[in-house]
Ligand code: SF4
């Protein structure tokens with residue numbers, strides 16, 4: 001069972017995530033967008049959206065550090081466990097609360113503002129469910145697990161993180177996850193579900209974060225010739241001449 | 244010198260009758276899909292008026308276009324790149340749908356479905372955004388013909404600049420129509436604001452387009468464009484803008500708005516310009532100097548040096564030829580009667596306008612004086628400061644001198660031509676008063692008054708040797724509702740795009756230039772119902788009739 005949950009399922013989700021993106025990018029560049037609804041409503045969005053997005057940036061950053069940096073490394077540069085814990089929980093709380101509040105505002109807006117609600121696709125709703133549950137479980141783990149230590153002390157840096165790195169190294173150690181508290185287990189599972197959904201939702205816009213804007217020239221010129229003929233590769237059996 | 248060619252347009256505002264034909268035909272051609280209900284690539288505004296979207300010209304509020312920073316360098320008024328990325332999660336300067344209008348339809352079905360009843364059933368307006376019943380309180384043309392202007396016109400940002408002199412009283416008022424499309428700027432701030440780099444200017448003809456596959460819906464272009472000529476398609480989540488009807492231009496046809504213009508007031512042609520000088524010209528410190536600075540960027544297509552450089556830059560001989568015959572060049576540089584719209588936005592717009600003389604003529608006429616007399620008209624231009632200053636706010640950043648000069652030329656033409664039309668001796672002192680020769684004045688009259696189709700539209704077609712790379716072969720156009728992109732899984736219009744076929748436009752051109760009604764004979768046997776106008780049977784639908792039938 002634990003092999004299934006902590007080896008098979010994660011790898012399936014990871015595969016869907018990677019292959020799904022490649023497929024979506026080829027098949028549906030036109031649908032690759034934020035699908036903004038700011039035109040319909042802006043007051044709530046102006047508060048909720050930055051809160052949520054900046055909160056999420058913090059959350060993601062925290063996860064990268066927490067999951068990928070081994071305990072021995074931080075110890076080596078002289079950060080002891082207590083300091084790490086305080087910084088991690090503090091930062092995690094701030095980012096988590098921002099993301100949660102932002103998300104609540106956004107979901108409230110989505111449900112109550114008529115035009116926004118009618119522009120919500122079924123895929124959006126499923127995605128919101130997974131994202132929302134993942135965030136709430138994450139908050140639960142931080143608050144209940146790390147601050148009030150309900151259900152006993154658990155240092156994820158010795159468990160979940162190690163498993164995660166072993167997973168990325170393709171030598172998964174399922175036992176580490178099986179021993180983790182239920183909250184962490186659920187959080188990880190829901191998150192993997194979210195990753196599997198990712199390429200099929202509007203979340204793809206995350207990979208379009210336009211950092212290139214900082215360096216490119218302001219005005220883009222393009223020639224008719226040099227450009228590909230549209231996004232779609234020609235149907236099978238049709239070869240373009242001179243190309 | 245880096246010669247580039249630009250497709251440009253001039254509109255002669257005196258002739259616009261405000262019929263909105265251009266807007267409607269444009270909409271039928273380009274934005275009749277869901278998600279684009281409120282999108283008018285071409286709109287016609289009554290001025291003074293609020294414009295579309297409301298008060299878009301108030302750049303203190305909307306922060307569109309460019310400005311100079313302290314050291315005199317160009318910067319986006321909405322803020323630099325970093326600020327743009329930091330505010331990406333909610334664009335602070337995006338007009339909401341209310342600033343445009345909430346599009347609606349009517350529930351026509353009640354008209355036929357209603358049971359027998361005492362009162363006539365009415366079709367109620369239904370919002371196309373929320374689907375609910377709605378009260379119509381604004382639209383793209385709410386203040387058309389100064390409708391309701393006593394309540395709204397004082398909010399016109401351009402009128403506000405000269406407000407202390409204006410009492411907006413009906414008896415003293417003036418008005419004219421301003422048709423607007425995207426300006427296809429030489430220094431487009433929409434492209435500069437796009438974080439994804441999806442908006443580009445075509446090297447060959449300067450048309451500014453949004454790559455629908457690269458647009459990620461950040462909406463920065465909407466706020467970046469000071470003319471608010473980029474619209475956000477709220478179903479597909481992509482930005483859309485006027486395309487200068489590039490599939491038509493590529494085969495030498497004028498844009499739909501120009502082709503269908505009732506007043507025949509639009510001119511289309513090429514301008515050659517020096518791309519190296521654009522930035523410098525746009526950074527001219529004095530706003531009043533921007534008009535002249537932009538004129539300096541244009542190159543004289545008759546200059547052998549320019550011709551040589553153009554050919555070196557890969558501009559084909561027939562394009563240079565077209566640039567020489569360009570009505571745009573004549574109106575902007577030879578006769579100097581066309582002015583840019585809001586040069587102070589520093590985007591170097593390329594749709595220019597001949598300001599209307601009619602507000603002046605109307606006043607003279609009302610006084611009972613002769614409105615074709617040079618003395619009367621010149622005196623009126625000098626006396627009627629309000630309309631003239633208002634025009635200056637639109638076309639020369641408030642500098643009245645160039646507007647005065649243009650109006651006087653138009654007035655002089657009116658008087659000069661009257662003598663000729665009445666069979667009297669022409670008076671050379673009239674053109675001389677505005678610094679023109681008799682011949683020049685007559686040429687200007689010809690171009691403004693009686694120019695035929697092929698003089699108003701001088702459009703070299705794209706080169707057939709490059710036909711395989713014409714964009715129309717693979718254009719992304721969200722026509723999924725019309726078959727093709729049937730996969731709506733990820734929202735409106737997702738999935739593989741349906742191309743606009745080059746055949747559509749080539750057949751259209753063939754038919755329009757053919758002598759037969761139903762379609763040219765023997766020109767391609769493909770059945771294309773898209774262009775079939777109902778006359779005869781569409782070509783290629785049936786096999787050719789045998790000789791015996
Ligand atoms: S007018 Fe057209 S080209 Fe100019 S900034 Fe606006 S959208 Fe861009």
Ligand code: SF4
Pocket residue numbers: 258259260261262263264265266287420422503504505506507508
């Ligand atoms: S079709 Fe011509 S005359 Fe009519 S509103 Fe448009 S520009 Fe003016």
